Amino acid sequence: MQGLNEFGFKALRLFVAVLDHGSFSEVARREGLAPSSISRQIQLMEQALNQQLLYRHTRAVTPTEAGRMLGHHARLVLVQLEEAEQALQEQQSEPSGLVRINAPVVFGQRHLTPWLGQLCERYPKLQLDIQQTDTYVDPLQEGADLLFRIGPLHDSSMQARILAPHRFQVAASPAYLKRHGSPKHPDELAAHQCLAYKGVTGQQRWFFRKDQQDWTPYPVTGPITGNHADTLTQAAEQGLGLVMFPSWLIGEAVRNGTLVPVLGDYQVSNSLEPQQIAVLWPGSRRLSVKVRTVIDFYVECFGVVPYWDRP
Secondary structure (H helix, E strand, C coil): CCCCCCCCHHHHHHHHHHHHHCCHHHHHHHHCCCHHHHHHHHHHHHHHHCCCCEEECCCCEEECHHHHHHHHHHHHHHHHHHHHHHHHHCCCCCCCEEEEEEECHHHHHHHHHHHHHHHHHHCCCEEEEEEECCCCCCHHHHCCCEEEEEECCCCCCEEEEEEEECCEEEEECHHHHHHHCCCCCHHHHHHCCECEEEECCEECCEEEECCCCCCEEECCCCCCEECCHHHHHHHHHCCCCEEEEEHHHHHHHHHHCCCEEECCCCEEECCCCCCEEEEEEECCCCCCHHHHHHHHHHHHHHCCCCHHHCC
């Protein structure tokens, strides 16, 4: 049996990618190759091992038992190779290489994108691949080095650095408050027009508490619900009602005076669990200099008190 000696790491990467995505065409699209080229590489690996590695179906490919076994060992080899590459990079005086970042869409637009110019100017040898999505991303499957995430920190397989608390505010335009008055207690929200976020899990709930007491939900209604925070924020700025959003989202509108916070004596949230703005990375991976550089950069930019929470 020839074995795999004649095949390089690229072939192993392609094989693992086919296992992850279950498709030659999807891997070909991501790699800029022809699907037939990837299929041919897998066939050569099967011939070398004298083993069938994949079941080929019309719409997808799935691994055989031999394919699963090879995939397990190939992942270990590729992780070791990546760690070796990182160790070599750390010998250089200047951070360099590709950093793959995943971030929520709106947060990325508001608080990652504006700093990219400074980041690239300070570290010109860095390359950034930024993917923005609000859905869950498995960093091992997607190959992400860093994930900016907002919410409770549950995943014990990830290491995390907290960047800021996820702090909510209720706010309305000066014109709305002049017409309807400013609520002093959450009970009064029933008499107000509230613009509530409504996503795939339903309408966002508004929870309030005071002095670390238990959270209490308060029902809200209004003329507009929607799944786009900027649309609801602009509607509030036009005087159509109250919104409840995180300070990183409406902080600029509050500083500009187009929105005015209300119910400031209360803590407000959309969840009963503590939430954080954090950057995460796989716990199984050694944190490289280039990745640590990006983390430290954004920690510096955001500040001990994040700039969106400053007066």
